[in-house]
Amino acid sequence: MSGELSVAIAGASSDEFWLAFTLVCCASLFCLYLFFRYLWRYRMMQDTPTALIRSAAQGYNEFSGIARMLAGEPIIAPLTKKSCVWYRYQVEERQSRFVRGNSRTSWHIYEKGVSDGVFSLQGSTGQALVDPDDAEVIHSVSDTWYGSTAYPSAGRRGLGSSRFAMGRRYRYSEQRIHHGDPLYVLGHFKSYSATELPSKHESLAALLRSWKKDPRGLLRRFDKNQDGQIDAEEWQEAVLLAKQEVKKSAGAELNKPADSIIEKPATGRKPFLISAVSEVELLKRFQRKSYVALLLFFIAGTAAIWGLNVRF
Numbered sequence: 001m002s003g004e005l006s007v008a009i010a011g012a013s014s015d016e017f018w019l020a021f022t023l024v025c026c027a028s029l030f031c032l033y034l035f036f037r038y039l040w041r042y043r044m045m046q047d048t049p050t051a052l053i054r055s056a057a058q059g060y061n062e063f064s065g066i067a068r069m070l071a072g073e074p075i076i077a078p079l080t081k082k083s084c085v086w087y088r089y090q091v092e093e094r095q096s097r098f099v100r101g102n103s104r105t106s107w108h109i110y111e112k113g114v115s116d117g118v119f120s121l122q123g124s125t126g127q128a129l130v131d132p133d134d135a136e137v138i139h140s141v142s143d144t145w146y147g148s149t150a151y152p153s154a155g156r157r158g159l160g161s162s163r164f165a166m167g168r169r170y171r172y173s174e175q176r177i178h179h180g181d182p183l184y185v186l187g188h189f190k191s192y193s194a195t196e197l198p199s200k201h202e203s204l205a206a207l208l209r210s211w212k213k214d215p216r217g218l219l220r221r222f223d224k225n226q227d228g229q230i231d232a233e234e235w236q237e238a239v240l241l242a243k244q245e246v247k248k249s250a251g252a253e254l255n256k257p258a259d260s261i262i263e264k265p266a267t268g269r270k271p272f273l274i275s276a277v278s279e280v281e282l283l284k285r286f287q288r289k290s291y292v293a294l295l296l297f298f299i300a301g302t303a304a305i306w307g308l309n310v311r312f
Contacts (some may be wrong), residue, residue, distance in 0.1 A: 006310050017311055021304060028300035031293045038290035041271050045186060045283055053260065054125035060270055062186045063262065064279065065123035069179045075117040079152055079174045080143060085119035086132055086177040086274070088112075088139070091150060094169050107171060110150060121183055121262065128260040130185060132274055135264065139175035140276030146171050177276050184282065186273040191260040207242045 012020070051061040067085045069075065077087040090112040096105045121130050145152075146168035177183070211218050222234045230238070264272045275282055 010310060017307075021307060024300055024304045024307070028297050028304060031297035031300060034293035035290050035297060038286045038293060041273070042283060042286040042290060044271055045273075045279060045286070048186065050279075051189070052125045053121070053123040053128050056189050056191075056260075058190060059188065060186075060265055061189045061262075062184070062279070063121060063123055063128070063189075064182070064184050065121045065127075067177055067179060067181045067183045067276070068120040068122045068127065070118065070120055070129075075115055075119070077115075077174055077176055078113065079172050080176075082176065082178075084115075084176040084178050085181075086115045086117070086137060086139075087174060088114040088137065088176075089172070089174040092171040092173070093150070094171070110170065118261075121185055126260075128189070128262055130183075130187075130274065131261060131263040133264060135187070135272045135274045137175075137177070138273070138275035138277050138282070140177050140181045142173070142175045144171065144173045177274075181276045182278065184273070184275045184277070184279050185262050186271060187262045188265040188270075188272075189260060189262050207246060208239065211238065211242070 045062065048060065048062045050064055051057070053063060053065075056063070069083070069085055074083045075085060075087070076082070077084050077089065079089050079091075091110040092107040093110040094105060095108050116131075116133050118129050118131050120127050147170050148168055150170060152172055218230060218238070219228065222230055222238045224234060225231075273282075277285070
């Protein structure tokens, strides 16, 4: 086999050889890119601890919980007409063309799309919104079937239509994540309550200003010597009481469910993952894919060097 390949390489024209050599080198470099891509995701997931929604710090975090639909207009997958929290679909058309007198058939994309609707992640300590825009999504359900029209009238219809393409011009593919599916999310966490609440100093100043607007009430509460004015000692007592009220109010705010969202990180280096597959399984997948990509990189690279040696 290697002898026949050597003869074919030696006898190939210069254009054919360099084209094949370039393609093999590009394939090798692409496999190297995939190796680092999968390895980077593996390391980011491994090095990022799972956070609780209520106590999570602002910034890059990972969370686990349950996917939940939001109240209001539901998210409907366009091909199967099923309600879900996320979908991706593709319609392909089978086209035939003649090449050197032979008919060749291939599938071409007719239409495709992906959901950008916001849904909720329900964790053990609270919930947060999830914006799937530009996320790498790993679905829980995938359907593929065939039909004779550009748009299926009522989703899948029996196993026969999903398994065989004979006589059917269109192929439909749809992936979904449903309400109630377990969910793993790795992304940028932002709490609106943390960004919009005033600081303690601002709250204290606002409370004291509100008291000053009611001079009679201020005198009634803090004028201990009944001289008709608030002296320095009495004002210090008012400030101390105001600090206690601000502290109590801040504690009550912390106990409320945070109005938070998980979205794409500002820097493109950090992955934004939404997965219906568990973290443990994802780690295994990324590690396995990185090994395969590295192996293919060495195989393609070795083939390119061997072909170069045979040629020259």
